[in-house]
Amino acid sequence: MPRFPYWDLKYYYQVHCQKQKAQDKTPVSYAAFCNRLRHLNLHDAIHYPRVNGRARNTTVKATPDDFHRRLHTLNEENVQILDLDKLEEIEQEKPVVYPRKVNRTQIPKPKQNLRNRFISFFKK
8 A cells, every 4th residue: 555645545535425416325433444544445435336335244034035935936846736646545545653762770779878888998
């Protein structure tokens, strides 16, 4: 970034404000303009409009119309058309019964009272 004297920065900032007001756009603050000069050249810093915080967000939210359209297409694609004979067959089938998992039994630890500690001391 070329170093501009304070008065030049102030002048360029005023030019930026005039250009943005002529286009009916909101100019950036002075601090943001100085920060722009670190990343952009002088022409771009003056002529680029202000960017809202929402525009910086990279995630794009779906509109309500998109949501309803997707929901409608999903409902159309997932419709299962079964005739009555097929429905009766499905109802008569026995449900699948999965074997129940047996939990391991845990052996409880002996209570560590003073008597048990004393006896275990002599067992060793």
